[in-house]
Amino acid sequence: MSDSIAIELCDVVKRFGDVVAVDHVNLQIRDGEFFSLLGPSGCGKTSTLRMIAGFELPTAGSILIHGREMGITPPHLRPVNTVFQSYALFPHMTVAQNVAFGLEMRKTPKAEIARQVKEALELVRLSGLEDRRPRQLSGGQQQRVALARALVNHPEVLLLDEPLGALDQKLRKEMQLELKSLQARVGITFVFVTHDQEEALTMSDRIAVMNKGKLLQVGTPTEIYERPNCRFVADFIGETNFIDGVVIGRDGNYTVLETPEGLRLRGLAARPLSDGTAVTYSIRPEKVRLLAPNGELPPNGLAGTVMTVNYIGSDTRITVRINDQRTIDIWEQNTRSTLDRDEYWQPGEAAVIVCPPDNALVLSE
Template sequence: MSEFVIELVDVVKRFATPEGNEVTAVDHVSLQIRHGEFFSLLGPSGCGKTTSLRMIAGFEWPTSGEVLIDGKPMGRTPPFWRPVNTVFQSYALFQHMTVFQNVAFGLEMDKTPASEIKHRVGEALEMVKLSGMERRKPRQLSGGQQQRVALARALVKRPKVLLLDEPLGALDLKLRREMQIELKTLQEQVGITFIYVTHDQEEALTMSDRITVMNRGKALQTGSPVEIYERPNCRFVADFIGQANFFAGKMLAFDDQGARVAIPALQTELIGQPVGNLEPGQAVAVSIRPEKVRIAQEPAFGSNSVRGRVIHTTYIGSNTHVLLELAGGVRINAWEQNKISTLDPKAYFLPGQEIWANLFPENVLILPED
């Protein structure tokens, strides 16, 4: 058994457009996915995540590079010979069949004995909490239930890997949250590797063991949710996952607390954490997340404390979102947690208030400019 259940080795996929041009949907992507992992492909629409998934399923073949399943190169193996199953975004349920027939379909194609089919379909439907719905037609079910049928239909075949293409995209927010937890629980229960395609960063962070962030056909960063959020390796990842304030800067020098960058707009220097290979003199993007900006009456860290003024506040219960204007007219967002229960409006900041924004070096990330 190979260490990785799925490997993409330098995979490229080009499509011909109807106008006769060529588009590169997936651009030299390499991925290694371990057994039993909940792995997400995250990125904006058109980033190549769905195409990557479809190449694993066998609906598309790479223009160059290789997809390996359990160590075996797949080449042009058609979908019906691959030990993976897909949950489609549109569910793709067979409308002319009952729930039972839908779930049994894959087993019947494998010529599984009828008694075993009955047993396994029952098991699968129980797993997705649809027992008793066997004789319904898909159109008699709600969106969430159809989703579960699609899930049961794929899981009943006990694939090595389950591929999920934005499976919760069509559900409303509340149901989506519930299904996120359910999917994660289910994955831990069955122990099958899940590869999950989504454009919803919160969904990816909540559910995944590891995430690959993609943009314009390239895999930008692979890592755990914490790594992706706390140490994004480029401006795009920092911007796409959560929120971030950015300053344009220029690398000056490394020192014992990280590196120093000049920020012309703030007319100051900041000390922060360099990510990746940076060289002095290089143009960089300096980022700090809103919840990591500390607002105070006093400066607390040399040049990393910047004078500013409150422009606008939004009270949202657990937090107050504060829009600050710093020296040189640069505006940034700061989120202050409301840790004390009080009715005093001053506790939630007032527009016009003069403050210090403390950008502590451990919270400031210095990223290569895209």
């Protein structure tokens, strides 16, 4: 992966009438990376992709592909190709004709087209289906044709608009891995739009999280999951416990907050926060530790009562009540191979939970 920039968005705005679909987005996508735009439906991720492809023009701002300002360049003159959510395969053409379409538009010689189509179909493991029509293929096969049809043109960037959305769960998982390895083999920059956080975490080199047209955070899957920079990202990616409070001071590397009912908690803040700032404390259920009470509360510990214990195979999910208003979710991995669940936590038991401050975040706004 080189450090040159494949796509750059400079202060891009897109309005549809009164609706701001994309709100001053600045973004750099590096050459050869698998980059995901992640967010709930209506967050502006598809509009962003469509502006890169040229189907929509930005209301303001500019888009550069390998340093070239795209301006009002129409889609057919942009060095990118798209894999559509609905695949948009041409129903009146065979698989081979679909894949050959882009090359024909570029006036590639016939023999060369035949060779490249064959290669592209081999790449997506569809050899032998050249003469089928799209409607004679399964969803997964159609998906591969759409991929081959785009990749055969050797685009500088491949845009993928929720391409796995229409597949069933099992096929989806397979295609995730296949797409990832395909991307590694062809070395083309992939920009992948999805609303599925697990998919984004599995596949991406970097992820941009969007909500309501705004770009909230850009980072590696680990950064996004471990160090979300705001409440929305922490909530959207994975599961987490939120506790509202205000900053009351600092303790070494940690920021200390106090909840309305007087609980004090320590955690990491992305930047120094002045006392009195309203914040949200966020800790993931698998980071919380659950201990038997032994008289004294450990640092960053809270006393509580076990409410529910749900065994789900790999984990056990426990809810602990801290006080009248608050419960904390805890996931413990079932590392012990025992059938004797009586040894384990029981509803009604007193317990102490500990939030390791290095794994807990103090999020402003």
